[in-house]
């Protein structure tokens with residue numbers, strides 16, 4: 001039995017990097033410290049795709065890696081406008097290889113931000129973002145706001161490691177010296193811990209941010225008695241907490257990005273943060289979901305100039321979310337094949353998008369079966385990033401962290417290698433046809 005320390009969890013955007021494991025006979029037998037229950041479950045392992053498969057007469061039949069990779073290359077080579085989607089639960093090296101492949105075959109490359117924090121990215125492009133690292137939050141923040149986010153269930157270590165419950169250099173008393181405000185449309189596990197819980201009406205976040213901004217800027221007389229279901233009294237209470245805080249942070253989730261004014265909600269949230277600067281240090285940060293959703297946005301920006309939803313079919317990068325985003329492309333039936341990697345649109349895309357996805361050839365690359373497997377035509381199992389292979393990822397605060405390899409595999413192939421091998425096959429097909 002070997003004890004391995006400083007293991008990094010490859011599940012959510014917290015990217016916890018102080019996990020201690022026990023490994024015996026190339027198997028994780030115990031997660032001793034550091035991981036939450038979902039992180040622990042991933043590290044201990046569960047049912048995975050056992051072999052590459054190709055669908056024949058409606059049924060997935062097992063095959064070799066070479067056969068599956070050749071078939072995937074044929075599908076992409078024959079396509080006029082393939083969609084290459086996912087990329088958030090794999091490492092930056094795979095993302096980079098995928099963007100290169102998309103450029104070469106004239107595809108549209110997009111990641112899961114398109115259905116989660118895409119509006120946050122658009123807002124940041126509009127007005128910038130006053131943000132910080134999670135380390136700064138841990139060491140300095142005395143007022144924490146979670147808005148439209150439920151970390152107690154979705155990012156289980158977030159409060160313990162980085163925010164309300166953590167103890168840092170200037171926050172040695174932990175939660176005793178801090179205040180927690182939760183804003184949501186319903187009571188959650190996180191709201192139960194809050195000093196102040198604000199129950200906002202569905203889709204009215206924009207108005208509540210505006211009211212708080214007005215109060216912070218000295219215009220409380222223009223704020224009516226109730227805004228978005230929240231009483232003026234409560235708004236004044238929160239504004240006073242903001243005024244008294246030395247270092248405040250707003251963490252926001254998809255409860256804000258996908259309601260009402262969408263990316264304008266985030267623009268307003270950022271302007272609320274700036275109003276906080278009249279009184280103290282204020283920051284804001286999106287609660288990114290997948291462990292490397294942030295990393296894809298980084299890599300895509302390095303390589304194409306844009307963070308997601310990039311159409312490379314014109315021979316240059318064209319970025320126009322709403323037109324070039326995956327769901328819109330699928331609604332319009334504007335792509336003729338799809339490579340889905342490290343994600344599950346089968347479970348998360350709207351029905352109209354899925355209807356087209358079910359009609360076109362789909363290649364899936366993933367360690368685990370999920371609803372997308374049900375309609376995939378080629379399934380290629382991957383080594384598990386952060387367990388069977390290493391690689392670079394970006395935590396939700398844009399801090400790069402290296403995933404470690406903790407188990408050996410002599411069968412499963414890392415995502416980056418699968419994508420590179422598909423690309424090599426596409427080049428070989430092109431050479432064969434004398435293009």
Ligand code: SF4
Pocket residue numbers: 009010011012013014015016034035036037038039040155156157158
């Ligand atoms: S909080 Fe997220 S990164 Fe940390 S152990 Fe849990 S699932 Fe893994």
